[in-house]
C-alpha cells in the first residue's frame with residue numbers, strides 16, 4: 001500500500017479528467033487550514049477551496065469534532081417517517097439566516113441534486129394546482145450541475161455535448177455580465193413573459209456570479225429586475241447558491257446582498273464547511289403548502305438513501321457556528337487583498353477583465369496577439385495550473401479564466417504567495433508574447 005499514486009492509476013477514474021493526457025494524481029495525506037500536504041510533507045496552498053467546498057479551512061477541529069461526536073451517537077437513519085436533532089436544528093438555523101420567507105428545507109446529497117429537487121418541486125408545484133406550467137428558463141453561460149436536469153438548465157458546452165439528444169428544452173436568456181449590455185437580459189425576459197408567461201414554471205439563475213461558466217460577475221440591479229418581473233407574472237425564481245452561499249460573494253447569500261428573496265434557493269458545497277456532501281433546497285411555505293394535501297398523488301416523490309444524513313447535518317451546524325464576526329473580518333481581509341493584488345495585473349497585456357466579488361477574484365488570460373484561443377479547452381490555464389503546483393499552489397483555471405477562491409482561514413502570507421506565483425507566471429508570459437500591446441485595462445468590478 002505504499003505507492004498510492006500507482007494504485008490510483010490502476011483502478012480509479014477521476015472526475016473531469018482526460019486520463020489519456022493527465023499527469024498522475026497527487027496523493028494528499030493530510031490538510032490543515034488552507035494547506036494540503038503531500039506524503040513527504042510538502043505543503044500546497046489550496047487557492048480554490050478544493051473545488052469551492054472548503055469554507056473555513058481543511059480539517060477544522062470544530063467541524064471534525066462535531067462529526068466525530070455525532071458518529072458515536074447516530075450515524076444514519078431513514079429520513080421518511082423519522083427525524084433527528086441535526087437535521088431539524090440545521091433546518092431552523094438555515095431558515096434563520098436565509099432571506100426572510102424561505103422556510104422549508106428539503107435535504108439531498110450535493111449541488112446537482114439540490115438543483116434537480118428545485119426543478120422538480122417547481123414543475124410539480126404547478127401540476128399539483130391543476131394549472132401545469134412546463135417550461136424552465138435559464139441564463140446563457142449557466143452551470144447548474146452534471147445530472148440530467150441540471151445539465152439541461154446549464155449552457156450547452158463541451159460538458160453536455162455527448163448528451164444533447166437527451167436533455168430537455170430550456171428557454172435561454174442572454175447572460176448578464178461584464179462584456180454584455182445587462183439590460184439585454186431584462187429586455188429578453190420582458191419579451192418572453194409578454195409572449196407566454198403562463199407556460200413558464202420557473203427561472204433559474206446563479207445569483208451575481210456564474211461560476212463554472214467562467215467566473216462571470218453580474219449586477220445586483222439585474223437580479224432585482226429579474227425578481228420584480230418574475231414576481232409580477234407568478235414565475236418561480238430559483239436561486240442556485242450552491243457556490244455563492246455562505247459568504248463567498250461577500251454577504252452571507254448573494255440574494256441577501258441584492259435584497260431579494262427567491263422562491264427556491266439551492267445550497268451545497270460550503271454547506272458542511274466542505275467536510276461532507278450535503279444539498280439543501282429551501283422553499284417558501286406556499287410551495288410546501290401546494291404539496292401538503294390529502295391526495296397521495298400530490299406527494300413529492302423524491303428522496304435519496306442518505307437524505308438528511310446526521311453526520312453531514314452536524315458538520316453543517318458546526319460550520320454555521322463558525323460564520324461569526326471573525327469570519328466576516330477574514331472575508332473582508334481576503335477581498336481587500338484581492339482588490340490590491342488584482343489592481344497590479346490591470347494593463348498586463350495578457351490580462352482581461354480583472355474582477356473581484358467578495359472572496360472570489362478572477363481574470364481572463366488572453367494572448368495579446370491571438371484572439372483565437374479561449375474557452376474551457378484552452379491549454380493556457382492548464383499550463384498555469386502546472387506552474388503553480390510546482391511552486392506549491394493549487395490553482396485550476398477554467399480554461400483561460402484564472403481565479404482564486406480561497407478558504408476563509410487562509411493566512412495573509414499564504415494568499416500573498418498565491419498572488420506571487422500568478423505574478424511570476426504572468427512575468428514569464430510577458431517575455432513570450434510575440435507582439436506586446438497595452439491591452440485593455442478594465443476596472444476591477446465592484
Ligand SMILES: *Cc1c(COP(=O)(O)O)cnc(C)c1O
Nearest residue numbers: 110111112143144145211242243
Ligand atoms: C458546483 C455547482 C453545482 C453542482 O454541485 P455538485 O455538488 O458538484 O453536484 C450546481 N450549481 C452551481 C452554481 C455550482 O457551482
